[in-house]
Amino acid sequence: MSEHIVVHITQLGNSEGLPIPHYQTEHAAGVDVYAAVDKEIVLGAGKWKLIPTGMSVAIPEGYEGQVRPRSGLALKHGIGMLNAPGTIDADYRGEIGIILFNFSDTPFRIQRGDRIAQLVIAKIEKAKFVVMETLPKTARGAGGFGHTGK
Numbered sequence: 001m002s003e004h005i006v007v008h009i010t011q012l013g014n015s016e017g018l019p020i021p022h023y024q025t026e027h028a029a030g031v032d033v034y035a036a037v038d039k040e041i042v043l044g045a046g047k048w049k050l051i052p053t054g055m056s057v058a059i060p061e062g063y064e065g066q067v068r069p070r071s072g073l074a075l076k077h078g079i080g081m082l083n084a085p086g087t088i089d090a091d092y093r094g095e096i097g098i099i100l101f102n103f104s105d106t107p108f109r110i111q112r113g114d115r116i117a118q119l120v121i122a123k124i125e126k127a128k129f130v131v132m133e134t135l136p137k138t139a140r141g142a143g144g145f146g147h148t149g150k
Contacts, residue, residue, distance in 0.1 A: 007065075007121060008058040012095055014038070015054025018113055030068060030118035033098060041110040048082050048101040051116055059090045059121065066120040067098060073116070078104030081117060088119075 009020060014036040021031035035041075036054030043049055059065050065088030073079040082099045098117045102108050110116065140147070 005060055005063065005121065007060070010056045012036070012054045012056065014052055018054055021055070021119060030066075030120040032070075032115040033067065033096065033117040033119050035098075035110050035112060035114045035116045037110060037112050039112075043079070043100060043102045043108045043110060045102055045105045045107060048099055049110075050097045051100050051110060053096045053098060053116075056093055056095050057088065058093065059088060061090050062123060063090060063121055064088060064124050065096075066122055067096070068118050068120060070115060070118055074103075077108050078102065078106075079108055085120075 011018070011020065015034075018034045018036060021033060023031055033053050033055075036052045041049060041051070057065060067081070067084075067086035067088065069080045069084050080101050080103055082101045086099070088096060096119075100110070100116060
């Protein structure tokens with residue numbers, strides 16, 4: 001078993017009674033994130049809304065938080081995230097918000113404590129960008145969207 005990094009969390013006033021993020025299974029990559037809404041929210045078909053989570057985190061330097069949609073919400077209800085995956089930078093200390101989007105043609109109800117997203121903590125590498133007159137050649141070259149066919 002590998003050593004775990006420590007992520008400090010602050011539960012905000014709107015998180016009272018909600019569980020702190022935790023892994024549901026031994027080998028889970030992400031932890032569930034919960035809706036910290038005061039009253040039920042109806043997300044209309046084709047609409048989006050920022051849903052509060054009632055928590056802020058201190059992610060260690062060299063890591064990021066990746067906020068991802070939950071596959072069950074996508075499959076069963078057509079609910080996803082507009083900016084998936086969302087990134088939480090190591091220096092961000094505000095409340096985590098999830099931009100849910102209703103891809104379905106029916107309204108979706110969000111209630112307090114619903115699991116609305118998952119959070120994965122991932123190591124990052126910083127890059128140094130160097131300006132060049134030309135880039136090294138590759139077999140692909142400038143081939144873009146769909147260049148390899150179906």
